Amino acid sequence: MRLKAFCILALATAFATTLAACATTPEDGGASSCPETRGWTAHINAMPGPGAVPTLIVSGQANVPAGRTATLAVGPTDRMMPPGQRFTLSLTPSSAPSGWQEVRGEIKPALSSYSSVIIGCEGQEVARITDIQTAH
Numbered sequence: 001m002r003l004k005a006f007c008i009l010a011l012a013t014a015f016a017t018t019l020a021a022c023a024t025t026p027e028d029g030g031a032s033s034c035p036e037t038r039g040w041t042a043h044i045n046a047m048p049g050p051g052a053v054p055t056l057i058v059s060g061q062a063n064v065p066a067g068r069t070a071t072l073a074v075g076p077t078d079r080m081m082p083p084g085q086r087f088t089l090s091l092t093p094s095s096a097p098s099g100w101q102e103v104r105g106e107i108k109p110a111l112s113s114y115s116s117v118i119i120g121c122e123g124q125e126v127a128r129i130t131d132i133q134t135a136h
Helices: 002-022
Strands: 036-045 055-064 068-077 084-093 099-107 116-121 124-129 133-135
Parallel strands (some): 036 133
Antiparallel strands (some): 055 099
16 A cells, blocks of 8 residues: 555656646746737638638737747637637747847648637637638
8 A cells, every 4th residue: 555655656746747837937037928929810711622622720929028939829729619729829949139020830730610710828818809800
């Protein structure tokens, strides 16, 4: 029984250590590292043609500090009808100057419709797009 308790404790400690290693902390001691954003749009490109695949295209701008580039990663799809789609905005090291940068994300193949596209950063919603048109 002691061996079982020891194994459970060892696994719990290893899991907590792994989670702590995955956590990100702002470099300036507590302030958010999420950039200011603007101009978010989303649309579904469903134009016909050879090899055409419906594509959800999300774009916006992020005001980033020097030495950073904004990236947009695909997140989970909600279970609503029609569903909502999540994206995650993050900053990665680069040699880029500070200022407004274009940010873009795509999903291929896209669903036929979405209720919203939610842009998140560090667990906070920074934008929600509800006007999502489809181009046929």
